[in-house]
Amino acid sequence: MYNIIAESNDATVVAEYTPLYGRKQEYQSEAVLEAKFVDMLQQEGYEHLRVNSEAELIANLRKKLEELNNYKFTDNEWNTFFGKNIASNNDGIVEKTRRFKKTIFRL
Numbered sequence: 038m039y040n041i042i043a044e045s046n047d048a049t050v051v052a053e054y055t056p057l058y059g060r061k062q063e064y065q066s067e068a069v070l071e072a073k074f075v076d077m078l079q080q081e082g083y084e085h086l087r088v089n090s091e092a093e094l095i096a097n098l099r100k101k102l103e104e105l106n107n108y109k110f111t112d113n114e115w116n117t118f119f120g121k122n123i124a125s126n127n128d129g130i131v132e133k134t135r136r137f138k139k140t141i142f143r144l
Contacts, residue, residue, distance in 0.1 A: 040052040
């Protein structure tokens with residue numbers, strides 16, 4: 038299968054390597070990779086939710102947080118929580134990401 042040129046405890050250098058199992062040398066597109074990943078998650082019991090807008094994403098976040106915490110936000114509570122902990126209207130994408138990570142890891 039291969040000819041060893043140099044060998045140590047940390048590494049091995051070979052002249053030529055032929056895989057034992059016929060590994061494909063083709064690449065898959067991001068769409069194919071994503072579809073396979075979604076299929077794997079569904080097999081593990083996750084629901085595939087198709088979200089088409091930011092409003093739908095935010096509504097789903099609210100719903101899931103309410104379910105997880107057995108708590109129903111009033112609209113005012115949700116707007117305050119969302120603006121303070123998730124995404125202020127004045128934030129750009131970088132600030133929103135930073136704020137979200139800070140909130141999640143603080144929980």
